Amino acid sequence: MLDKLKISKKLLRELDFSAIIIVLIIGLFGALNIYSATHMKSGASVFRSQLIWILLGIVIMYFMLVFDYSLLQGYANIIYWFGVILLLLNDTIFKSTVNGAGSWMKIGSVTIGQPSEFAKLGMIIMLAKKLDDMEGNINNPKNFFTLVMYAAIPMILIVIQPDMGMTMVCFFIVLGIFFAAGLNLKVIGWGFAGIIALIAIIWNSPLMPEYWKVRLLSFLNPGADELGSGLQLVQSQIGIGSGGILGKGFLKGTQVAGGFIPESHTDFIFSVVGEEWGLLGETFLLTLYGILIYKFINIARTSKDIFGSMISIGVVSTFLFSILQNVGMTIGVTPITGITLPLMSYGGSSFITSIMGIALVLNIGMRRKKINF
Numbered sequence: 578m579l580d581k582l583k584i585s586k587k588l589l590r591e592l593d594f595s596a597i598i599i600v601l602i603i604g605l606f607g608a609l610n611i612y613s614a615t616h617m618k619s620g621a622s623v624f625r626s627q628l629i630w631i632l633l634g635i636v637i638m639y640f641m642l643v644f645d646y647s648l649l650q651g652y653a654n655i656i657y658w659f660g661v662i663l664l665l666l667n668d669t670i671f672k673s674t675v676n677g678a679g680s681w682m683k684i685g686s687v688t689i690g691q692p693s694e695f696a697k698l699g700m701i702i703m704l705a706k707k708l709d710d711m712e713g714n715i716n717n718p719k720n721f722f723t724l725v726m727y728a729a730i731p732m733i734l735i736v737i738q739p740d741m742g743m744t745m746v747c748f749f750i751v752l753g754i755f756f757a758a759g760l761n762l763k764v765i766g767w768g769f770a771g772i773i774a775l776i777a778i779i780w781n782s783p784l785m786p787e788y789w790k791v792r793l794l795s796f797l798n799p800g801a802d803e804l805g806s807g808l809q810l811v812q813s814q815i816g817i818g819s820g821g822i823l824g825k826g827f828l829k830g831t832q833v834a835g836g837f838i839p840e841s842h843t844d845f846i847f848s849v850v851g852e853e854w855g856l857l858g859e860t861f862l863l864t865l866y867g868i869l870i871y872k873f874i875n876i877a878r879t880s881k882d883i884f885g886s887m888i889s890i891g892v893v894s895t896f897l898f899s900i901l902q903n904v905g906m907t908i909g910v911t912p913i914t915g916i917t918l919p920l921m922s923y924g925g926s927s928f929i930t931s932i933m934g935i936a937l938v939l940n941i942g943m944r945r946k947k948i949n950f
Contacts, residue, residue, distance in 0.1 A: 582643055591943045592642070596872050599865050600920060600935055604631045604928070606862065607921035610849040613828050614842035615923075623842060623923060630925050634932035641936035645944060649937075650706050650884055657703035657727070660696030664734035667692045693743045694930040696731045700747065701891030701934075703727050704754050709884035715758040724755070742914035746898060748772075753894030754887055757877070809845060812837045813907045817851030817859075824855030842923045844915060847907045862921070866900050876942040885941035892934040895919075 584592075608631065612624035649656070704724060711720045728751045735743050756765065816832035819825070830852035832838050838848050850858050870893055877889030896919050903918040905911030917924060919931045 582640070584639075584643055588943050591945070593872060593876075593939060593942055596869060596935070596939060597638070599869050600932070601631075601635075603862070603865055603869075603920040604634070607846065607918075607923075609827070610846055610853070610921065611842045611923045613830065613853060614833050614846065614849050616828070617834055617836070626925075627923055627928075630928045634929055637929060638932055638936040638939075641933060642940050642943065644940075646885060646888070646937055646940040647882070647944075649702055650709065653702050653706040657699040660692065660699035661731055661734065663692035664696050664731060667738070691743075691926045693731075693735050693738070693740060694926040696735070697743065697747055697750065697895070698930055698933060700728060700731050701750060701754070701888055701895075704751070705884050705887035705891065708754070708758055708887050709882060713758055713883050715755065715760050716764075721760070721764070740915065742902075742916040745902065745914060746895060746916060749898040750891050750894045753897075754890050757890040758887065809839050809913060810906070810909050812839075813845055813848040814909055816848045817908060820852040820855040820858075822856045824851075824853045824858055827853055829853060843917060844903070844913075844922065845907055846918050846922045847904050850921075851907070863900075863904070866896070866919075870896055872942075873938050876938055876945070879945050880941050881945050885944075889938045889941055892938050895934060896931075 608624060608627045611627050612621065615623040704727060707720075707724055707727060708715065711717070714720055715724065728747070732744060732747045732751075735747060752765070752768075812832055816830060816838055819832070820830075825831070828834070830849060832852055833841050833849050838845050841849055847859070847862075850862060854861075873889055873893045873896070877886045877893060880886035880889060899916050899919050902911050902914060902916045903922075906913045906916075917927045920928065922928075
């Protein structure tokens with residue numbers, strides 16, 4: 578039994594240990610910034626919790642590397658529909674609303690996480706399986722609409738919560754997978770046009786949550802309500818701008834320590850980096866992300882099958898959009914959403930699903946070549 582839980586030496590030689598080191602560096606750097614953002618109010622408790630999530634993530638990563646990723650094809654339906662059921666339960670029975678989004682599942686007095694994070698991963702696996710079954714023929718109308726259906730089910734349930742941030746993440750995951758699979762660019766163009774038209778239609782309808790509108794409008798003119806809807810962005814820009822090139826130093830950020838930046842340990846963790854570590858720290862972090870994404874794209878490109886390639890593209894799309902959106906909203910170039918910065922922001926469900934996605938990609942990379950035993 579124990580032998581089955583070991584990774585062979587031949588497979589270990591194919592494992593990209595440098596990617597794991599980068600993941601750990603980002604995770605620990607995130608924990609340091611979380612401590613800086615919370616120690617004045619919570620002491621070291623939030624920091625310790627994040628370290629526990631990091632340790633748990635390491636264990637989960639190991640076990641996900643042991644088994645061949647291709648086994649997931651046989652369980653794709655179960656994983657996908659389990660995620661959908663969690664979303665249904667979250668929308669109807671166990672909903673807990675935080676900052677306007679009802680994406681948190683709460684049973685009794687215990688908040689157990691965001692089911693949308695796990696449903697997102699299930700959607701990636703399901704789309705990858707279907708594309709593999711279709712031999713990548715996405716431009717066949719029947720195949721295309723089948724894929725759209727599987728993408729739409731969890732996304733509709735996430736919209737109902739409502740959770741604008743996760744809806745956007747899922748949309749760009751699907752876009753990334755469809756683009757990489759070779760979908761006709763005209764179809765993608767018409768899809769964008771349809772979404773813009775849909776937003777315009779529902780803008781003044783009850784289907785558009787008021788806080789979504791407020792966030793979008795405050796992004797366009799944050800100075801119009803500096804103490805209200807524009808507070809986060811204005812204070813974030815002050816913090817990042819005041820950090821300069823070298824930053825004010827660890828635990829020396831006045832915007833962070835003073836509590837002027839709401840959600841600085843979660844959605845606005847990049848503001849902490851900018852204020853305390855400066856442009857140098859921001860460049861360091863973004864460089865690590867860039868290397869990681871480059872490695873994942875290379876694994877997607879060289880995967881031995883469509884299933885592995887599409888899973889890798891789904892994870893790349895998740896990271897790429899989440900990073901660009903999260904960093905962008907802290908400096909005012911994208912609307913404010915509840916999208917966390919992968920591996921950096923505080924939170925168990927977000928961190929663990931990021932680790933699970935990374936483990937899957939590394940698993941695919943390990944098994945690109947035929948290993949003779």
